[in-house]
Amino acid sequence: MPSRTVLERLVKRAVTGYLLSLQQPDSKVRCYFRMPVPGGYGKSGLDYEGCIEGYFFAIETKSPDDDADLTPRQRMMAKDIIAAGGKVFIVSCGAGLQAFRRWVNQCKPT
Numbered sequence: 197m198p199s200r201t202v203l204e205r206l207v208k209r210a211v212t213g214y215l216l217s218l219q220q221p222d223s224k225v226r227c228y229f230r231m232p233v234p235g236g237y238g239k240s241g242l243d244y245e246g247c248i249e250g251y252f253f254a255i256e257t258k259s260p261d262d263d264a265d266l267t268p269r270q271r272m273m274a275k276d277i278i279a280a281g282g283k284v285f286i287v288s289c290g291a292g293l294q295a296f297r298r299w300v301n302q303c304k305p306t
Contacts, residue, residue, distance in 0.1 A: 203260055203261060211243075228247050242277075249303040251283065252277070252283070254283075
């Protein structure tokens with residue numbers, strides 16, 4: 197069985213692929229995202245932070261075999277984002293990515 201690191205990398209690839217598809221010219225939404233790099237300089241973030249049609253989101257990816265629990269630092273950041281009106285997703289499998297996709301579809305302009 198692949199390691200948790202390898203499995204989480206596969207989840208990140210799926211999320212990144214979907215977010216990049218939202219930046220294509222034929223996409224129905226406008227999307228900006230970044231993956232903050234923890235380096236000890238400044239404030240780190242969750243795995244992905246971005247904005248779709250004016251709505252801020254953050255995504256934390258986890259290995260599918262992980263308990264998908266946030267660390268205390270991640271939990272504090274997620275609470276801060278939610279308190280400011282943003283949306284936080286934990287993606288560890290296809291169901292988590294589908295939940296994010298449903299939210300994106302709700303953000304589409306009419």
